[in-house]
Amino acid sequence: xxxxxxxxRAVVRLSTSGVRNLARTRPCYSAPLSARCYSHxxxxxxxxxxxxxxxxxxxxxxxxxxxxKGMNTLIGYDLVPEPKILDSALRACRRxxxxxxxxxxxxxxKDKSGPHKDIYPYLIQELQPTLTExxxxxxxxxxxxxx
Amino acid sequence: xxxxxxxxxxxxxxxxxxxxxTSSVQAAHGKDMSxxxxxxxxxxxxxxxxxxxxxxxxxxNLNSEQRQLKEKEKxxxxxxxxxxxxALYRLTHELTYPEMRRGSSEWKTVxxxxxxxxxxxxxxxxxxxxxxxxxxxxxxxxxWVEKQTQRMIDMRVNPVGGFAxxxxxxxxxxx
Numbered sequence: 667x668x669x670x671x672x673x674x675r676a677v678v679r680l681s682t683s684g685v686r687n688l689a690r691t692r693p694c695y696s697a698p699l700s701a702r703c704y705s706h707x708x709x710x711x712x713x714x715x716x717x718x719x720x721x722x723x724x725x726x727x728x729x730x731x732x733x734x735k736g737m738n739t740l741i742g743y744d745l746v747p748e749p750k751i752l753d754s755a756l757r758a759c760r761r762x763x764x765x766x767x768x769x770x771x772x773x774x775x776k777d778k779s780g781p782h783k784d785i786y787p788y789l790i791q792e793l794q795p796t797l798t799e800x801x802x803x804x805x806x807x808x809x810x811x812x813x
Numbered sequence: 814x815x816x817x818x819x820x821x822x823x824x825x826x827x828x829x830x831x832x833x834x835t836s837s838v839q840a841a842h843g844k845d846m847s848x849x850x851x852x853x854x855x856x857x858x859x860x861x862x863x864x865x866x867x868x869x870x871x872x873x874n875l876n877s878e879q880r881q882l883k884e885k886e887k888x889x890x891x892x893x894x895x896x897x898x899x900a901l902y903r904l905t906h907e908l909t910y911p912e913m914r915r916g917s918s919e920w921k922t923v924x925x926x927x928x929x930x931x932x933x934x935x936x937x938x939x940x941x942x943x944x945x946x947x948x949x950x951x952x953x954x955x956x957w958v959e960k961q962t963q964r965m966i967d968m969r970v971n972p973v974g975g976f977a978x979x980x981x982x983x984x985x986x987x988x
Contacts, residue, residue: 734866741865763887765898766905767866773910774865801890808899810909 716748723754726761733758737771746778746785749792756793760800768802769810776805860908870905879904 710718722736737755740747747755752775759768772790779785790797790804797804805811856868875883879900885893886901893901902909951957970976981988 734868737866738864741863760890764905765886765890765893766870766902769898769902770865770906777862777910777914801893803895803898805909808895808902810899810902811911813911813915 716751719747719751720754723751723758725758728758728761730762730764733762733764733767737767737774741774741778746775746789749789752789753793753796756796756800756802759802765802768800769805769808772802773805773810776811858907860906860913862910862913867906871907872904875904 719736719740723733725732733755740751740755752771755771756768759765759771775789776786796802858867858869858871861867872879882897882900882904885897890898952961965976966980968977972978979988980986
């Protein structure tokens, strides 16, 4: 008999008992997504977050206050909104006949990107169809990005 | 803001331009100075990077030309010229993001003031040195210091790591 084989069997035995121990002392392992023993609250995924905000701005009879509140809240988060959320917000501006807010939103997300200079061009690239359709000029087009 | 105001008063000088918060400058820029706007219990306009859309638009009392532009805004935006779009933006917002982020040259004023006062203090110290202080004691004259140094060498002051350690007694010079 090889000592290696014996070791292997010992390891297997150890590991199975270890697993059983693990299951007994750490019940939170049953949760699929959570890897740590935090509270059992469900964490919203990125897609759910995006969908929620797109729905918020897609409300057909959205009013000016709701647009302002939504936009200010969104800018308060530690993220740059996805193009689809911004698209929804720009269309909300169109429904409210508010071009100034549409341009302001573009300025705000550029500012939100901070040192990451490649985010804003990407957003404009993704939003270009909407911008041309609605006739929204970017701050760069209007010369408002320089002093 | 506070330091430069104090500086103004301290120097009693009139040739600094008043800062932009004076009412005459604000009126020229079309800012609404009516009591309604100055009332803090009513929604205010503010330029904030973290609040892109303010509670109220910057210009609230529109003249007929501006009202016409607002009517045109209800139609397709593709029909608006660039100037009209800029005008619409400026009606709702006072400052653009780059304008909000722009710094000022106030630091130059502050630094200049600091140096002026330091210089003035230096002048006072100099005057004091000439007109207030008496003569320096005779024990600091070159002659006395020479004799004193020779005496310290002869006494072997701090021979291990201090004064006399640096004197070479063989060559009779400093090491």
